Amino acid sequence: xxxxxxxxxxxxxxxxxxxxxxxxxxxxxxxxxxxxxxxxxxxxxxxxxxxxxxxxxxxxxxxxxxxxxxxxxxxxxxxxxxxxxxxxxxxxxxxxxxxxxxxxxxxxxxxxxxxxxxxxxxxxxxxxxxxxxxxxxxxxxxxxxxxxxxxxxxxxxxxxxxxxxxxxxxxxxxxxxxxxxxxxxxxxxxxxxxxxxxxxxxxxxxxxxxxxxxxxxxxxxxxxxxxxxxxxxxxxxxxxxxxxxxxxxxxxxxxxxxxxxxxxxxxxxxxxxxxxxxxxxxxxxxxxxxxxxxxxxxxxxxxxxxxxxxxxxxxxxxxxxxxxxx
Amino acid sequence: xxxxxxxxxxxxxxxxxxxxxxxxxxxxxxxxxxxxxxxxxxxxxxxxxxxxxxxxxxxxxxxxxxxxxxxxxxxxxxxxxxxxxxxxxxxxxxxxxxxxxxxxxxxxxxxxxxxxxxxxxxxxxxxxxxxxxxxxxxxxxxxxxxxxxxxxxxxxxxxxxxxxxxxxxxxxxxxxxxxxxxxxxxxxxxxxxxxxxxxxxxxxxxxxxxxxxxxxxxxxxxxxxxxxxxxxxxxxxxxxxxxxxxxxxxxxxxxxxxxxxxxxxxxxxxxxxxxxxxxxxxxxxxxxxxxxxxxxxxxxxxxxxxxxxxxxxxxxxxxxxxxxxx
DNA sequence: AGGCTGCTTTAAAGCGCTTTAATATCGAGT
DNA sequence: ACTCGATATTAAAGCGCTTTAAAGCAGCCT
Numbered sequence: 001x002x003x004x005x006x007x008x009x010x011x012x013x014x015x016x017x018x019x020x021x022x023x024x025x026x027x028x029x030x031x032x033x034x035x036x037x038x039x040x041x042x043x044x045x046x047x048x049x050x051x052x053x054x055x056x057x058x059x060x061x062x063x064x065x066x067x068x069x070x071x072x073x074x075x076x077x078x079x080x081x082x083x084x085x086x087x088x089x090x091x092x093x094x095x096x097x098x099x100x101x102x103x104x105x106x107x108x109x110x111x112x113x114x115x116x117x118x119x120x121x122x123x124x125x126x127x128x129x130x131x132x133x134x135x136x137x138x139x140x141x142x143x144x145x146x147x148x149x150x151x152x153x154x155x156x157x158x159x160x161x162x163x164x165x166x167x168x169x170x171x172x173x174x175x176x177x178x179x180x181x182x183x184x185x186x187x188x189x190x191x192x193x194x195x196x197x198x199x200x201x202x203x204x205x206x207x208x209x210x211x212x213x214x215x216x217x218x219x220x221x222x223x224x225x226x227x228x229x230x231x232x233x234x235x236x237x238x239x240x241x242x243x244x245x246x247x248x249x250x251x252x253x254x255x256x257x258x259x260x261x262x263x264x265x266x267x268x269x270x271x272x273x274x275x276x277x278x279x280x281x282x283x284x285x286x287x288x289x290x291x292x293x294x295x296x297x298x299x300x301x302x303x304x305x306x307x308x309x310x311x312x313x314x315x316x317x318x319x320x321x322x323x324x325x326x
Numbered sequence: 327x328x329x330x331x332x333x334x335x336x337x338x339x340x341x342x343x344x345x346x347x348x349x350x351x352x353x354x355x356x357x358x359x360x361x362x363x364x365x366x367x368x369x370x371x372x373x374x375x376x377x378x379x380x381x382x383x384x385x386x387x388x389x390x391x392x393x394x395x396x397x398x399x400x401x402x403x404x405x406x407x408x409x410x411x412x413x414x415x416x417x418x419x420x421x422x423x424x425x426x427x428x429x430x431x432x433x434x435x436x437x438x439x440x441x442x443x444x445x446x447x448x449x450x451x452x453x454x455x456x457x458x459x460x461x462x463x464x465x466x467x468x469x470x471x472x473x474x475x476x477x478x479x480x481x482x483x484x485x486x487x488x489x490x491x492x493x494x495x496x497x498x499x500x501x502x503x504x505x506x507x508x509x510x511x512x513x514x515x516x517x518x519x520x521x522x523x524x525x526x527x528x529x530x531x532x533x534x535x536x537x538x539x540x541x542x543x544x545x546x547x548x549x550x551x552x553x554x555x556x557x558x559x560x561x562x563x564x565x566x567x568x569x570x571x572x573x574x575x576x577x578x579x580x581x582x583x584x585x586x587x588x589x590x591x592x593x594x595x596x597x598x599x600x601x602x603x604x605x606x607x608x609x610x611x612x613x614x615x616x617x618x619x620x621x622x623x624x625x626x627x628x629x630x631x632x633x634x635x636x637x638x639x640x641x642x643x644x645x646x647x648x649x650x651x652x
Numbered sequence: 653a654g655g656c657t658g659c660t661t662t663a664a665a666g667c668g669c670t671t672t673a674a675t676a677t678c679g680a681g682t
Numbered sequence: 683a684c685t686c687g688a689t690a691t692t693a694a695a696g697c698g699c700t701t702t703a704a705a706g707c708a709g710c711c712t
Contacts, residue, residue: 001698008662013700023660043431044379045698047370048667062386062394062413071388072417084428087388087413091398102410105369210597245599268594271536273571327668334692339670349690371668374697 057103062089073287110294131297142305145293152187154279154312158261159191167231171202175235213242230323237262237269255321275318383429388415399613436620457623468631471619478513480605480638484587485517493557497528501561539568556649563588563595581647601644
């Protein structure tokens with residue numbers, strides 16, 4: 001390529017990277033030749049020579065629609081800062097650790113971890129190697145930057161919405177063990193307390209999928225469970241959909257007899273025939289803050305860690321209404 | 327790292343890559359030191375020096391759940407062949423071409439394109455640079471390897487299923503323009519013809535999403551459309567879900583009054599409360615053939631192109647039943 | 653003319669590895 | 683003791699770039 005135009009490789013490098021220096025004439029000459037030869041700089045070589053990759057690694061679960069949305073936003077944002085993305089997904093057979101190692105091998109300068117599961121200590125250790133931002137997960141300690149949505153507030157706003165509609169008998173369909181389920185559950189309990197409904201707190205064992213919701217619905221419908229609550233807040237949309245399904249099949253009118261609120265604003269919640277009232281998080285904000293945090297540490301030299309907590313928003317659709325007359 | 331153990335970098339390289347040569351003693355010494363120092367070989371440097379990246383690029387749409395599934399399988403398969411994956415996704419703001427360029431820049435040795443949209447000629451041009459396999463799309467000419475499922479057969483088997491149940495008035499909800507919609511539609515037309523129902527062919531304009539399905543359902547329900555068919559085969563699951571939604575809201579019983587079949591065996595089709603009869607494709611087979619094709623060309627020296635067409639399978643769930651009595 | 657300045661270009665070193673060919677080591681065999 | 687072959691190790695070149703310092707070259711001033 002350099003030989004082709006009778007210039008040094010240095011000049012070519014300068015032109016190709018758009019660095020100031022070469023004259024207009026040289027620039028044109030090189031660009032023309034590059035075009036003609038279909039020249040593409042070798043990323044590996046640049047990376048090696050430049051000692052900067054300008055690569056940001058993203059750990060994701062390719063099966064998650066929410067992650068998909070985030071990746072879309074990330075691409076756009078990262079580009080504005082002159083970085084590029086490298087994706088690494090977990091799968092059934094590919095652990096989080098393995099996925100992160102791939103990212104490390106690609107010599108990423110920083111990592112965005114979408115919903116990481118690793119223990120906080122491990123993440124902190126990672127962060128000692130390179131800037132890391134965890135998205136969407138609450139983390140004790142402050143070994144990494146965190147950008148997340150206040151899940152407890154989200155659930156609280158769901159409860160408040162129901163209370164405002166007149167509900168008093170509001171059950172919560174739990175999401176199992178884990179930091180996120182715990183946080184959401186606490187949001188429910190606190191909100192109930194604040195509404196003077198502390199004594200009506202009613203926790204139903206659940207899980208994260210449709211099946212869990214279906215089981216929960218069936219247990220609520222057995223007479224031994226006592227009267228059906230007038231509303232139930234579910235850990236997430238998937239379990240809420242399970243609830244809706246069983247209610248629909250057993251002739252329980254939603255929202256006539258029971259109101260249902262989900263969490264996540266999943267695609268499934270938005271489907272017109274589901275129309276689930278739910279709590280969503282602003283993916284654009286989430287990614288914007290995540291990248292900002294990394295760039296600050298990479299280019300701005302910030303060293304202490306920070307946690308950004310964004311407010312969730314309630315989306316009222318068709319599964320909530322005033323309670324049935326008792 | 328080499329200095330650390332008092333050996334040459336060559337020896338270290340040999341050990342780290344697991345190449346035969348170094349003695350057991352050396353091997354242990356290096357491995358121990360690597361562990362202690364947290365040494366990770368630099369991918370870029372290896373890539374540059376080895377002149378082989380052993381990387382396979384995957385073009386995908388991170389928003390597609392089917393692609394997600396494929397990526398999961400790909401990771402597992404590729405690993406068995408000693409390759410690694412690099413992912414590049416299209417997004418709202420990131421074109422297919424841009425995504426492919428990224429892959430090229432990473433010096434992939436071959437590309438797996440999941441549902442590529444580029445014209446065949448462009449793909450053929452790409453294939454002149456490196457082995458390319460297109461997954462899931464029918465391609466005229468033979469400029470690249472193709473692995474796909476026989477979409478026409480899939481739709482045909484849906485029609486045959488309905489015919490076997492006794493249906494004669496079977497409409498098809500079209501998927502818009504594009505090679506895949508065209509192929510599926512033809513599958514419908516042919517199957518109808520074979521069943522002696524050529525004169526009952528009934529095409530409804532549609533699209534690929536829930537909205538299109540909803541619009542189609544409404545148009546079917548207006549009296550001007552004539553009598554409601556006893557069954558409708560939809561271009562895909564998403565549009566089928568739109569149909570189901572409108573039917574449910576307007577009190578049209580499925581499958582009592584109308585049977586509905588989708589296509590894709592999406593997650594949404596599997597949800598218990600949807601229970602959509604649909605046509606699925608075996609993602610494991612698809613990826614297995616795709617990688618096999620690439621490996622053969624990469625390591626086996628095959629040069630001509632090939633097309634692998636896999637059979638789809640019908641999944642009968644709860645949205646199909648014998649037709650309503652007329 | 654000679655010395656400056658400011659702009660453009662390039663030689664050369666080197667990034668962290670792989671690879672090849674050559675060298676070192678060690679018994680075994682004669 | 684000496685050669686031979688097998689095995690283990692390494693020196694050195696080089697992958698395709700970036701980067702730094704230095705060189706080349708105008709034009710300008712004194």
